[in-house]
Amino acid sequence: MPPLLQLHQATIRFGGLTAVNTVDFAIAEGSLCGLIGPNGAGKTTVFNLITGVYAPTHGRITFAGHDLAGKKVHEVAALGIGRTFQNIRLFDRLSVFDNVRVACNRHRATGPLQTLVRLRAFRDDEAAVSRRAEELLEMFNLLRFRDTPATCLPYGEQRRLEIVRALATRPRLLLLDEPAAGMNPSEKADLVRLIRHIHREFGLTILLVEHSMRVVMGVCQTIAVLDHGMKIAEGTPAEIRQNRKVIDAYLGEEHAPLKAE
Amino acid sequence: MAEIPQSRAPNPKSDTPVPVWRLLPRQHLALALGLVAAVVISRFSGSIDAYLVDVAIGIGINVILAVSLNLVNGHTGQFSLGHAGFMSVGAYLAAACTVFAGPRLLGAAPGPLAHNLLFFGALLIGGLGAAFAGLLVGIPSLRLKGDYLALVTLGFGEIIRVIFQNVEVLGGALGFNGVPAYTDFAWAYGWGVLTIFTVSCLVNSTYGRGFIATHDNEIAAQSIGLDTTRYKTVAFAVGAFFAGVAGGLFAHLKLSIDPRGFDFTRSIEIVVMVILGGMGNTLGVILAAVLLTILPEILRPVAEYRMVLYSLLLIILMITRPQGLLNFRFGKTRL
Ligand SMILES: Nc1ncnc2c1ncn2[C@@H]1O[C@H](COP(=O)(O)OP(=O)(O)OP(=O)(O)O)[C@@H](O)[C@H]1O
Ligand SMILES: [Mg+2]
Numbered sequence: 001m002p003p004l005l006q007l008h009q010a011t012i013r014f015g016g017l018t019a020v021n022t023v024d025f026a027i028a029e030g031s032l033c034g035l036i037g038p039n040g041a042g043k044t045t046v047f048n049l050i051t052g053v054y055a056p057t058h059g060r061i062t063f064a065g066h067d068l069a070g071k072k073v074h075e076v077a078a079l080g081i082g083r084t085f086q087n088i089r090l091f092d093r094l095s096v097f098d099n100v101r102v103a104c105n106r107h108r109a110t111g112p113l114q115t116l117v118r119l120r121a122f123r124d125d126e127a128a129v130s131r132r133a134e135e136l137l138e139m140f141n142l143l144r145f146r147d148t149p150a151t152c153l154p155y156g157e158q159r160r161l162e163i164v165r166a167l168a169t170r171p172r173l174l175l176l177d178e179p180a181a182g183m184n185p186s187e188k189a190d191l192v193r194l195i196r197h198i199h200r201e202f203g204l205t206i207l208l209v210e211h212s213m214r215v216v217m218g219v220c221q222t223i224a225v226l227d228h229g230m231k232i233a234e235g236t237p238a239e240i241r242q243n244r245k246v247i248d249a250y251l252g253e254e255h256a257p258l259k260a261e
Numbered sequence: 262m263a264e265i266p267q268s269r270a271p272n273p274k275s276d277t278p279v280p281v282w283r284l285l286p287r288q289h290l291a292l293a294l295g296l297v298a299a300v301v302i303s304r305f306s307g308s309i310d311a312y313l314v315d316v317a318i319g320i321g322i323n324v325i326l327a328v329s330l331n332l333v334n335g336h337t338g339q340f341s342l343g344h345a346g347f348m349s350v351g352a353y354l355a356a357a358c359t360v361f362a363g364p365r366l367l368g369a370a371p372g373p374l375a376h377n378l379l380f381f382g383a384l385l386i387g388g389l390g391a392a393f394a395g396l397l398v399g400i401p402s403l404r405l406k407g408d409y410l411a412l413v414t415l416g417f418g419e420i421i422r423v424i425f426q427n428v429e430v431l432g433g434a435l436g437f438n439g440v441p442a443y444t445d446f447a448w449a450y451g452w453g454v455l456t457i458f459t460v461s462c463l464v465n466s467t468y469g470r471g472f473i474a475t476h477d478n479e480i481a482a483q484s485i486g487l488d489t490t491r492y493k494t495v496a497f498a499v500g501a502f503f504a505g506v507a508g509g510l511f512a513h514l515k516l517s518i519d520p521r522g523f524d525f526t527r528s529i530e531i532v533v534m535v536i537l538g539g540m541g542n543t544l545g546v547i548l549a550a551v552l553l554t555i556l557p558e559i560l561r562p563v564a565e566y567r568m569v570l571y572s573l574l575l576i577i578l579m580i581t582r583p584q585g586l587l588n589f590r591f592g593k594t595r596l
Binding site: 085106123129169 | 288289459462463465467468469470476477481482483485488489495541
């Protein structure tokens with residue numbers, strides 16, 4: 001079976017800086033992969049390349065048999081790639097409920113004209129969307145914040161809401177950019193459980209960018225390591241922990257063999 | 262993919278007969294009531310002072326302009342400065358319809374119904390023409406980020422004014438005269454109600470939350486699959502349509518239109534209403550439109566200072582109510 005997502009020699013240059021350099025990378029359907037590396041290594045840029053925010057200077061990205069070249073961000077999303085953002089990007093003016101509902105739009109049958117006529121089909125659509133949004137919020141224990149403006153949520157809940165919003169688009173591949181940033185150890189433990197849960201329950205493929213080794217080593221089946229835009233290693237968590245290049249470039253000695261947090 | 266269990270019981274009331282009025286969605290009920298009220302009140306306008314009726318109609322037209330611009334500038338967050346330009350397209354198109362085509366059409370079928378139908382058709386053509394102009398301006402420029410739209414729409418407003426100044430058939434710089442007096446209270450408020458209905462229905466739906474999402478965070482909106490350019494285009498076209506209709510109403514109220522009446526200051530007036538009302542807050546914007554139409558009338562003796570007062574009022578309000586007149590909903594309180 002061909003991989004769900006594949007990067008062939010993906011490269012992007014910003015002026016003189018090569019942020020992502022000839023990266024080859026493949027993710028099999030159903031896997032849970034990690035992407036790690038020091039600050040500025042190009043991890044977020046890889047996400048932006050996959051989701052069409054940037055077009056690669058060289059190389060090719062394919063997803064589920066589609067070449068993503070020239071696809072706009074919303075078209076990539078429609079193919080089934082959902083994401084969260086390193087710096088939270090919720091819709092400030094919308095409630096928690098509406099942040100999720102608006103993400104269900106992709107699967108509705110009715111458009112702008114029907115909002116005026118409000119026939120049966122429109123009302124059924126709205127009801128279905130609301131029900132689904134409530135179910136998702138319930139599942140992630142956010143339903144109690146239903147009508148709260150999204151930005152009034154505590155920080156950790158905002159991160160989880162971003163995940164829920166991405167799930168509402170029913171993605172096949174979910175890209176998580178530092179979901180544990182700013183979380184305390186107990187929140188991190190919850191997050192690990194949550195990622196495992198959605199991976200299983202939604203039958204998703206997940207690519208996770210994270211600095212917390214505890215989270216990455218805890219959930220990922222395979223890990224790729226970036227440094228200065230180049231992929232320097234790829235393997236299982238155990239292999240990555242022992243990889244000399246990775247230890248030198250990123251992990252440092254304290255993470256070396258078997259000394260996880 | 263795992264199916265999520267249906268957690269809701271079926272609606273227990275679904276078998277009991279619903280009252281007839283509940284068959285209509287709430288919004289349509291409000292629309293019907295609003296339209297009836299406009300017509301009924303219009304019946305009594307004969308016994309009211311003509312000046313007051315005039316001011317009231319002016320308010321109605323400004324409400325149409327402000328509420329429609331609010332969809333673009335407020336909800337969708339696209340800063341358009343061309344609303345007066347779209348208004349002029351509608352004004353000239355509608356006036357041309359009633360002035361040139363009117364006599365011929367009315368000759369075939371005279372009577373008040375024919376007049377009303379003619380006017381309705383003229384307003385629709387004016388609105389559609391303005392919407393078309395909106396698409397022409399919007400499609401190439403809505404993809405651009407930031408302030409380009411403001412510049413392009415500003416340029417459009419000026420270009421369209423120069424064009425109308427030079428089209429002799431439409432009166433050129435002297436203005437287009439002899440427009441029939443069709444606009445009355447019922448027309449202005451009927452369209453006002455229709456504008457509020459359309460914008461509210463569009464925004465108050467899961468589909469319409471996409472306008473606000475586009476405004477709040479465009480990249481995030483795209484990442485959940487929303488075609489933000491399309492949202493902006495829809496907002497722009499709908500906004501321009503109602504600006505065109507307002508222009509048609511204005512032309513058939515003033516009976517004579519002049520390109521200078523649709524200049525940059527007119528656009529700014531409407532933008533001010535939207536900002537004052539609290540970008541994206543329909544009720545606030547209606548209130549601001551009412552306030553800013555009445556204010557110059559009250560200040561008639563010092564009319565030269567109107568713009569000064571506008572600026573003063575804006576500054577005071579921006580300091581005291583930066584979120585708009587009626588915006589109490591989203592405070593800064595964190596949980
Ligand atoms: N739009 C851009 N224009 C110019 N340079 C950019 C742009 N986006 C990213 N870069 C640069 O590319 C490099 C990689 O950035 P990126 O955000 O992908 O790093 P990262 O691995 O996500 O780091 P972090 O762990 O800090 O999030 C950085 O040097 C950054 O400054
Ligand atoms: Mg990053």
